[in-house]
Amino acid sequence: METYxxxxxxxxxxxxxxxxxxxxxxxxxxxRKKIENAFISAFLDYIPYAVLAAMTVPAIFxxxxxxxxxxxxxxxxxxxxxxxxxxxxxxxxxxxxxxIVLLF
Amino acid sequence: xxxxxxxxxxxxxxxxFSVSFSFGILAVANGFSVLETLLISxxxxxxxxxxxxxxxxxxMGSFIEMAVTQFVINLRYSLMAISLSQKVDSKxxxxxxxxxxxxxxxxxxxxxxxxxxxVSRRYFLGLMTLPYLGWSFGTLAGAVCGNVLPKIVxxxxxxxxxxxxxxxxxxxxxKDMKKVIVVFTAIAISCILYYIPLFKFVSxxxxxxxxxxxxxxxxxxxxxxDKKTQTDSHTKVQxxxxxxxxxx
Numbered sequence: 001m002e003t004y005x006x007x008x009x010x011x012x013x014x015x016x017x018x019x020x021x022x023x024x025x026x027x028x029x030x031x032r033k034k035i036e037n038a039f040i041s042a043f044l045d046y047i048p049y050a051v052l053a054a055m056t057v058p059a060i061f062x063x064x065x066x067x068x069x070x071x072x073x074x075x076x077x078x079x080x081x082x083x084x085x086x087x088x089x090x091x092x093x094x095x096x097x098x099x100i101v102l103l104f
Numbered sequence: 105x106x107x108x109x110x111x112x113x114x115x116x117x118x119x120x121f122s123v124s125f126s127f128g129i130l131a132v133a134n135g136f137s138v139l140e141t142l143l144i145s146x147x148x149x150x151x152x153x154x155x156x157x158x159x160x161x162x163x164m165g166s167f168i169e170m171a172v173t174q175f176v177i178n179l180r181y182s183l184m185a186i187s188l189s190q191k192v193d194s195k196x197x198x199x200x201x202x203x204x205x206x207x208x209x210x211x212x213x214x215x216x217x218x219x220x221x222x223v224s225r226r227y228f229l230g231l232m233t234l235p236y237l238g239w240s241f242g243t244l245a246g247a248v249c250g251n252v253l254p255k256i257v258x259x260x261x262x263x264x265x266x267x268x269x270x271x272x273x274x275x276x277x278x279k280d281m282k283k284v285i286v287v288f289t290a291i292a293i294s295c296i297l298y299y300i301p302l303f304k305f306v307s308x309x310x311x312x313x314x315x316x317x318x319x320x321x322x323x324x325x326x327x328x329x330d331k332k333t334q335t336d337s338h339t340k341v342q343x344x345x346x347x348x349x350x351x352x
Contacts, residue, residue, distance in 0.1 A: 009140055014155045017168045019145035019174040021182075025205035028185035029198060035190055038331060039324045044187035046286045046323035047316060051180045052269040053287040054294040055152065055199065055317035057208075060266040065259045073263040074168050074270075081274035087211070088118040091267030095122070099260035 069101035116231075117238030119268040123151055124239045125143045127245020128260040129253065132246050134162045136246040138295070145243035149209060149236060151265055153177045179313055193222040207232030214272045234240020281321040282326050290319035 060069050064070045073094040080090040124145055131141040136158065148154050153174050160170045185208050189201075196204075204225065210231050216223050250258070277284045293315040297303045306314070 006140070009136075009161065011167070012157075012161045012170055013140075013143060013147060015151070015170045016144070016160075016174055017305040020148050020150055020153055020169050020178050023175060023178045024181045024185050024208045025202055025219045026126075026185075027204040028189055028201045028208065031186050031189035039328050041190060042327035043320045043324035044183065044190065045217075045327075046283070046320040047180070047187055048210065048217060049273050049283055050316035050319040050323070051312060052210060052214070052273050052320070053290040054312045056266045056273075057271045057291040058295050058298050060263065062260045063262045063266055064254075069183065069259075070263060072269065077263075077267040077270040078274060081203070081271045082278070084244065084275045087115040087124075087271045090271035090304050091119050091122065091264045094263050094267035094270075095260045095319050098254065098263050102256050102259060 007091050065102060069098045072101045073098040105224050105226040106230040109227040110233060111230075112215055113212070113231045113234040116235035119211065119264065120235050120238040121242035121245075122261055123163065123265040123268070124242030125246035126258060126264065127151070127154055128243040128248075129258050131158050131243075131248075131252035132247045132250040134158055134176065136161075136247075138244070141247040142244050146240050148234035149206060149239055150181075151210075152177055176313070177311055180210075180316060181208050183316070184208055184210075188216060188223070191217060191219075191223050192228070195225050196225050196228070198239060204228050204232065209235070211235070211268060211272060218276075227339075266327060275313065282323050282330070286319045286325065289322050290315045291316055292327065 035044070059072045060074050061067050064073065074098040077090050077094040080093055085093075128141055128147065131144065132138065135142065136144075144154055144157065148157070156173050156177050160173055165173075185205065188208060196230075207228065212235055215254075216231060217226060219227075273287060277287055294311055297311040297314065298305050303311075
């Protein structure tokens, strides 16, 4: 890329990285006291599971070139995760399942 | 502590390598240089945000659009940061939070929160180190050999990120019925927002936030209600002169 383009790129990057950093670090720095409220702490405990679930379904079905292939990957991932296989085994086997379905 | 963190980070790092590999492929395909692609990954460390970010850049969107997109997609990190701030030990303060806060991602957060003990600075530093390197080197590898790999391989890797999410969520659902309810509530709302045309105006980033907040509220309500009944039965059992753990 040309120099001008690279400088424009760096400006975009600064905005992108700046927002992403502040959104993580500010709340982390500001919240110092332990939250005593049982409702709020339970709410925060559930947030990661809810976020990951909402991010995964239905987006996972459109994450590859074909929906049937994605469904195959999804099913394989759920079965392996249920059997408590590691993150990497689950995720690579899901990719392998997609690959196999895409071959046919 | 540092060692244990590093060890716990290995599976995340391997997962990140494959996910960022696909990011590298995608970025180069969108006209970014290898250097630019790598710079995005080492300054952001966020999957969904980066995928959205290169779209904004590729379409020459405004800086405002970039800021809002990142804000919405990554707002969940604020919730995680607050959640994590409740779990860290007393030495994990100010400047350490400012530096190590970079490492708050879905997976690192989930693993840190899965620990029985409080999270120390050394543990968290160890935990984020390999995933950070995995994310950076995976991006580099993907960007360099993106043009060489056949499309079918790149496509198959598209699901790797979600496979990792599933591997984090499902095992914990077996232990806690309330988590099952939370997860299915989040999925239901997310599907409603995605499939019902009326909600087309809700961006995918916002859809995640709405689903997650609503589902977690349900979980928190159930959990508080549960504790009350537990305390009641606990008192009754004690009255009978028996000793029982309130967790059952």
